[in-house]
Amino acid sequence: MNVFSEILEKYAKLMHSDYLRSRENIIVRERNRLYEKFYKAAYIPLVSQEKPVVFVDSGRLDLETDVSSLTIVNVGALIRNKEGELILPGEYLGNPEAPLAETIIVYSSIGAEKREDMDLSFKIIMEPVGYSLFLDGRDSYKISSELSEKINRDLASSRMNIARKTRILKRIHSYITQLIEIGYLARIISRKPGCIGVVDGTLIRWLSVKGARISGYRIFSTLSGLDEAILETHLDSIIGISKTSKFTTLARAFNLFNKYEKRENGVYGYVDSESARAAANVLMDIIAKLDVDVAEEASRIFNRIVFQDGGIWSFRIPVSGDFKQIFHAEYYTREPVLNIIHEGSKPTVKVNEKLAEHLAEKIHYTLPQVFAIRSNILGLPPYGFMEVDREVRIDKHKAKIIYQSFLVKLHDITGREDHPLIQVFESTLKMRYGYR
Numbered sequence: 001m002n003v004f005s006e007i008l009e010k011y012a013k014l015m016h017s018d019y020l021r022s023r024e025n026i027i028v029r030e031r032n033r034l035y036e037k038f039y040k041a042a043y044i045p046l047v048s049q050e051k052p053v054v055f056v057d058s059g060r061l062d063l064e065t066d067v068s069s070l071t072i073v074n075v076g077a078l079i080r081n082k083e084g085e086l087i088l089p090g091e092y093l094g095n096p097e098a099p100l101a102e103t104i105i106v107y108s109s110i111g112a113e114k115r116e117d118m119d120l121s122f123k124i125i126m127e128p129v130g131y132s133l134f135l136d137g138r139d140s141y142k143i144s145s146e147l148s149e150k151i152n153r154d155l156a157s158s159r160m161n162i163a164r165k166t167r168i169l170k171r172i173h174s175y176i177t178q179l180i181e182i183g184y185l186a187r188i189i190s191r192k193p194g195c196i197g198v199v200d201g202t203l204i205r206w207l208s209v210k211g212a213r214i215s216g217y218r219i220f221s222t223l224s225g226l227d228e229a230i231l232e233t234h235l236d237s238i239i240g241i242s243k244t245s246k247f248t249t250l251a252r253a254f255n256l257f258n259k260y261e262k263r264e265n266g267v268y269g270y271v272d273s274e275s276a277r278a279a280a281n282v283l284m285d286i287i288a289k290l291d292v293d294v295a296e297e298a299s300r301i302f303n304r305i306v307f308q309d310g311g312i313w314s315f316r317i318p319v320s321g322d323f324k325q326i327f328h329a330e331y332y333t334r335e336p337v338l339n340i341i342h343e344g345s346k347p348t349v350k351v352n353e354k355l356a357e358h359l360a361e362k363i364h365y366t367l368p369q370v371f372a373i374r375s376n377i378l379g380l381p382p383y384g385f386m387e388v389d390r391e392v393r394i395d396k397h398k399a400k401i402i403y404q405s406f407l408v409k410l411h412d413i414t415g416r417e418d419h420p421l422i423q424v425f426e427s428t429l430k431m432r433y434g435y436r
Contacts, residue, residue, distance in 0.1 A: 028248070030286050031298050035252040038279035038302055038338075039269035039317070041260055042364070049372040052092065052192075053080045055384040056185040057200035059393040060177060061402055068109040069173045072402065075134060075184050076101025078388040079195075084373045086384055089133055093191055101392045103129040104180060108173040110166055120165050122155065123148050124176065134184045138225050146222050147176070150215065158213045172214065176223065178205040183224035186234045190226060196237060196366055198382070200389060203240035203314040203330040204306055217310030228310065232334075235312065239366060240330040241319075241385060249301065253318035253326045266321040266380065268329070268367055271302075272360040273353035276337050280349040283338060292347045296340050303336040311335070315359060321371065325379030329367060331359065 022028055058075040078100065079092040090098035108124040125144045128135050135143075151172060155165060182205065185197045206216045221228045245253075257267050271279075286295040306314045313336050319327045337359070339350045373383040394402070 027290065027294060030282070030290065030294075031248075031301065032252060032255070034279055034282045034286070034298055035301060036256065037282050038271060038275055039256055040272065040275050041256055041267050041269050043260070043263050044266040044268055044319075044321070044371050045368050046265060047368045047372050049080070049082055049084060049369055051369060052082060052195040053370055053382070053384060054078075054092075054185060054188055054195050054197045055080065055200075055382075055388045056181060056188070056197065057385075057388045057392050058181040058184075061394045061399050063403075063406060064170075067111060069107070069170065071106045071173070071177045072394065073104045073106060073177055073180055074101050074392040074394055075104065075180055076388055076392045077184070077188060078384050078391070080373065080382075080384040084383070086387060089188065093133075093188070095133070097131050098133045099131065100388075102132050102134065104132065104134065105129060106173070106177050106180075108169070108176075110169050120155070120162050120169070122151050122169050122172070124151070124173070126176075134180065134187060136187060136225070143222060143225070147219060150218055150222060154214045168214070175206055175216070176219065179220055179223055182238065183220065183226075185238060186224050186226060186231060189234045189237050190230070193234075193237070196239065196369055198370055198385060199238060199240050200243075200385065201240060202242045202328075203238070203332060204304055206306060215309045217307035217312065220307065220310075232310070232312070235332040238332060239370065240314070241370075241381070242328045242330070243381075245326065245328050249318075249328070250326050252301075253320070253328075256318065257320055257323060262323050266319070266371070267323065268319040268363070269317045270360050270363045271315075271317075271337060271356050273351075273356045276351050276353060276356040280338055280351045283340065283349045287340075287347055287349075292340060292342075295347075295349075299336070299338050299340065303333070303338065305336075306332070317363060317367075319367065319371075321374060321380030327379070327381065329363075329370075331362065333359070 054077055056075070056077045058073055060074070061072045063070040063072075076099070077089045078086045079089065081087055081092075088098070088100050090096050105127045106124065107126075108122065110122060111120050124147050126140050126147075128140060132140075151169075155169075158165070160168070181201070182199055182203070185199050189195060189197050217228060221231055224231060226234065253269070256269060260267055283295050283299060286298060302316050304314050304316075306312050311334060313333045315331045315333045315337065317329050317331075319329050321327070333355060335352060335355065337352050337356050339352070340347055341350050370382045374380040375383045375386050377386060
């Protein structure tokens with residue numbers, strides 16, 4: 001054990017020294033300088049909550065083969081009212097049927113139906129288990145059919161081989177299950193505007209694939225049952241809060257906040273027109289010293305496209321409730337704060353000062369509202385954020401029961417204990433819970 005401990009210490013020291021050396025890398029150094037210029041910081045003030053805050057989270061369990069995927073999604077909400085109490089969606093919406101959490105089954109298959117215009121087709125089926133606030137009386141099979149049709153139409157216009165299409169379709173299944181969470185929150189806001197919505201995790205739920213031509217915003221609109229223009233207005237009320245981030249991003253946030261005196265209420269980053277202009281100068285330096293591609297990638301640290309077809313971006317800021325744990329809050333925007341444009345012979349950086357000032361005003365109001373009451377746990381996240389997480393999570397015990405029930409059903413349906421489907425999920429269960 002002493003030998004193992006010594007080896008661990010050796011590699012811990014190596015990792016630390018490599019981290020220190022990496023800060024001298026010109027790309028890392030320029031990104032750090034961009035981050036420092038772009039963000040200003042302010043202490044989280046003590047405020048009285050003026051608006052209800054709706055916290056939404058989801059848990060999921062995936063069962064999949066090479067050609068089909070089945071995902072069980074638990075999605076739910078807790079609302080912190082203006083008195084600081086956590087109430088259920090039913091009470092908030094005046095709808096006694098609405099549960100704290102609901103279950104939605106999402107199933108998809110690849111190549112299940114032959115189509116003359118396609119070499120590969122996609123089918124998705126979405127079905128609630130019991131009453132669904134998310135579907136709200138809508139026909140789930142009609143929604144499923146519309147989603148399948150839109151995805152297949154987009155896929156038909158994409159110039160990709162079958163192998164690549166198969167990989168992308170597997171990702172689309174995951175994309176749809178992730179969008180349920182934000183769509184559920186958008187529907188609550190549509191029923192009762194005037195609140196602040198908080199979703200657990202990043203707002204960036206789509207990794208655009210070159211040549212895929214998949215219309216993410218149209219998919220989101222169909223899934224949520226909200227017209228694209230109406231949906232856009234509701235996205236203004238939504239904030240994403242991520243508990244995890246890349247190491248380099250965390251390190252930059254720590255460096256930003258370490259310049260400030262430690263205060264009990266915490267600190268957050270923001271942008272305004274002055275800091276946006278300063279960051280634009282750094283981006284121009286990066287273009288001159290390195291390359292325009294390096295500058296574009298660096299700008300994505302704080303602003304990234306979410307829905308290409310909807311022209312909707314995500315803007316990110318660091319937040320810490322205790323100067324130790326770093327969260328990242330994200331806001332939807334209609335364009336980036338900084339945009340590298342390629343007009344004429346040389347690329348240049350366009351600064352949207354009006355958007356920067358609007359974001360500063362929005363952040364200064366909404367973030368203190370969300371953090372007005374804290375949960376008494378590590379990092380001091382907003383009260384309601386982690387509480388709904390506990391209600392929707394599909395933990396190890398629940399997952400084991402679902403797996404075993406699913407295997408029993410497969411045994412009954414196939415009439416065989418050695419059916420390939422049973423072997424796939426039986427081995428997954430054994431490996432997942434350490435029976436081998």
